[in-house]
Structure formats: structure tokens, C-alpha cells
Amino acid sequence: MNNASSYALPVIVSVVLHALLIGVLAFGWEATQEPPRKMVPNFVQAKLVTMEATVKKKTAPPKVDLIKQRQQQELKRQREAKAEQERRAALERKKKQEAEKRKKAEADRKRKAAEEKARKEKERKEKERKEQQLEQERQSAFEEALEEEEELLDARESSQAxxxxxxxxxxxxxxxxxxxxxxxxxxxxxxxxxxxxxxxxxxxxxxxxxxxxxxxxxxxxxxxxxxxxxxxxxxxxxxxxxxxxxxxxxxxxxxxxxxxx
Structure with missing residues (x-):
């Protein structure tokens, strides 16, 4: 439709020019009453050729390739979808890494807490053992001293007896x-x-x-x-x-x- 509109105007102009040319010739023929001369259409033909040439020089607007355009849009959509997918995958990996890092940190904290608790418990038991051992040694020393004293008294009494x-x-x-x-x-x-x-x-x-x-x-x-x-x-x-x-x-x-x- 656009091509038909672009060719209509030159055709109308050409028709109008031809009509004017015919009118001028007819009017001039009647005014001078000269015998009719043989028309030489070279000028008109040249004019027309020139106009046609001018019309031919006009370039038609490029045709839009809808299929190619759709293909490009589809490729663009695919690239954007792929980029979004990669972005989400990277975000998911980052979240997973952070979760694993937090999990590892929590495990390390629990392990250290357990080790510290075990160490303190061991120290407490060792302290209790030493205290008990010291108390036993004191008690044993006291009992030995008491026995020695009793033996000494017994020996003294025995000796006296x-x-x-x-x-x-x-x-x-x-x-x-x-x-x-x-x-x-x-x-x-x-x-x-x-x-x-x-x-x-x-x-x-x-x-x-x-x-x-x-x-x-x-x-x-x-x-x-x-x-x-x-x-x-x-x-x-x-x-x-x-x-x-x-x-x-x-x-x-x-x-x-x-x-x-």
C-alpha cells in the first residue's frame, strides 16, 4: 500500500502536465490559425522520461523481516533468561556456601565447647582425685601416727608389764x-x-x-x-x-x- 501511494503522485502530476500541454497547443493553434504542424513529442517524452527517472530514484523503505525480528527477540529473551538463571544459580550457590560456612562454624563452636567442657571436667576430676588422695594420705598418716602412738603406748605398757x-x-x-x-x-x-x-x-x-x-x-x-x-x-x-x-x-x-x- 505504501508503494502505490508513492507512485500515485508522479502519475497525477504527469497527467496534469500532459493536459496543460494539450491545452496550450490547442489554444495556440486557434489563435494563430497556422496550419497544423506535426507534433514532435520528443520534449514531452524526454520530460516524462526525466520524471520517470526521478520517480525511479526514490528508494522504497526497507521491508521489515518479522521472522528475523521474532528470532532476534527470542534470542534476546533466551539470553536474558539464561542470564537470570545464572544469576539465580550464583545466588543459590552463595546462599549454600554461606549456609555451609555457618554450619561449619556452628560445628566448630560446638566441638570447641565440648572439648572445653571435657577439659574442665577432666581438671575437676583430677583435682578431686588429688584432693581425695591428699585426704587419704593425711588420714593414713594420722592413722599411722595414731597406731604408732598406740603401739608405743602398748610397747611402753608392755615393757612396764x-x-x-x-x-x-x-x-x-x-x-x-x-x-x-x-x-x-x-x-x-x-x-x-x-x-x-x-x-x-x-x-x-x-x-x-x-x-x-x-x-x-x-x-x-x-x-x-x-x-x-x-x-x-x-x-x-x-x-x-x-x-x-x-x-x-x-x-x-x-x-x-x-x-x-
């Missing part, structure tokens, strides 16, 4: 002893005496002679004469362990003193 029994045995033997004529001051005889828990003597032997046989025999005779020692029986009854340990087998040192020479 044994000495008391030994003195009683010594006195009873001295009271029952008959001085032999050959005995002299300073003579010493050691006697081993074996008792039973009733205080009875079951054996008596000289373990170290005084060098005077008469004195040695007199000491053994005195032991046999006493025969039963009540102090030994009392100790065996009250302290049987002490009797077994200290008195059952008694070493007695008999020293001759205070004799008139």
Missing part, C-alpha cells in the same frame, strides 16, 4: 634362793625359764654359767621351788599375746649382790 612380771619373778626366785658357801658378790648366772599360761614352770636351764656350779644349781633349785608364779598367770590371762611374745620363754639374769664376805 613385762618388767613388772620380770621383777616379780626375780623377787620370788631370790626369796626362794639358798646361798651356797662359794657364792660371791658380782657373780652372774643367766637362766632360761619356760612357763605355761597358768604361771607354772615347765623348764629351767642355765644359758650362761657364773663359773660356779654350786651357784648355778642353787638358782635352778630356787626356780623349781617357786614352781608357780601368779604374776605370770595374771599376765597370760589379761594379755595373752604379750604372754606369748614376752614371758612364755623368759631369760632371767640372776646377779649375786649384798652378801657379807
Amino acid at each position: 613385762v618388767m613388772s612380771v620380770a621383777q616379780a619373778i626375780q623377787q620370788r626366785i631370790e626369796q626362794a634362793w639358798s646361798q651356797p658357801p662359794s657364792a660371791r658378790n658380782g657373780m652372774v648366772t643367766e637362766v632360761s625359764i619356760s612357763f605355761v599360761p597358768t604361771g607354772r614352770v615347765v623348764a629351767a636351764n642355765i644359758t650362761k654359767s657364773s663359773g660356779n656350779a654350786a651357784l648355778d644349781r642353787s638358782v635352778l633349785n630356787a626356780v623349781r621351788k617357786v614352781e608357780v608364779f601368779p604374776e605370770v598367770a595374771e599376765l597370760a590371762r589379761e594379755e595373752p599375746a604379750m604372754f606369748e611374745r614376752e614371758v612364755r620363754n623368759t631369760q632371767l639374769i640372776f646377779r649375786v649382790e649384798g652378801l657379807r664376805q
Whole structure:
């Protein structure tokens, strides 16, 4: 339709010019009354050719390729869609990376918190263990000291009791002893005496002679004469362990003193 409109105007102009030319020729023919001359249409033809040439020089507007345009639009839409998809994918990756980073940071925090808790718990238990060990050592030391003190007291009491029994045995033997004529001051005889828990003597032997046989025999005779020692029986009854340990087998040192020479 646009092409038809562009060619209509030159055609109308050409028709009008031809009409004017015909009118002028007709008017001039009647005014001069000259004999008709043969028309030479060269000018008109040249004019027309020139006009046609002028008309031909006009270029038609370019035709719009709708298919190509749609293809370009589709490509543009695809590029934009791809760019949007890539943008969303990049955003999604970024979110995922940030989520993983937060998750890892939270896991590290929990791990460190657990390790710190375990360390503190270990330190607490170690401290409690050391305190308990120290308390046990203190208690043990106290008990040992108490036992040592009790043992010392027991030993002291035992020693005193044994000495008391030994003195009683010594006195009873001295009271029952008959001085032999050959005995002299300073003579010493050691006697081993074996008792039973009733205080009875079951054996008596000289373990170290005084060098005077008469004195040695007199000491053994005195032991046999006493025969039963009540102090030994009392100790065996009250302290049987002490009797077994200290008195059952008694070493007695008999020293001759205070004799008139």
C-alpha cells in the first residue's frame, strides 16, 4: 500500500502536465490559425522520461523481516533468561556456601565447647582425685601416727608389764634362793625359764654359767621351788599375746649382790 501511494503522485502530476500541454497547443493553434504542424513529442517524452527517472530514484523503505525480528527477540529473551538463571544459580550457590560456612562454624563452636567442657571436667576430676588422695594420705598418716602412738603406748605398757612380771619373778626366785658357801658378790648366772599360761614352770636351764656350779644349781633349785608364779598367770590371762611374745620363754639374769664376805 505504501508503494502505490508513492507512485500515485508522479502519475497525477504527469497527467496534469500532459493536459496543460494539450491545452496550450490547442489554444495556440486557434489563435494563430497556422496550419497544423506535426507534433514532435520528443520534449514531452524526454520530460516524462526525466520524471520517470526521478520517480525511479526514490528508494522504497526497507521491508521489515518479522521472522528475523521474532528470532532476534527470542534470542534476546533466551539470553536474558539464561542470564537470570545464572544469576539465580550464583545466588543459590552463595546462599549454600554461606549456609555451609555457618554450619561449619556452628560445628566448630560446638566441638570447641565440648572439648572445653571435657577439659574442665577432666581438671575437676583430677583435682578431686588429688584432693581425695591428699585426704587419704593425711588420714593414713594420722592413722599411722595414731597406731604408732598406740603401739608405743602398748610397747611402753608392755615393757612396764613385762618388767613388772620380770621383777616379780626375780623377787620370788631370790626369796626362794639358798646361798651356797662359794657364792660371791658380782657373780652372774643367766637362766632360761619356760612357763605355761597358768604361771607354772615347765623348764629351767642355765644359758650362761657364773663359773660356779654350786651357784648355778642353787638358782635352778630356787626356780623349781617357786614352781608357780601368779604374776605370770595374771599376765597370760589379761594379755595373752604379750604372754606369748614376752614371758612364755623368759631369760632371767640372776646377779649375786649384798652378801657379807
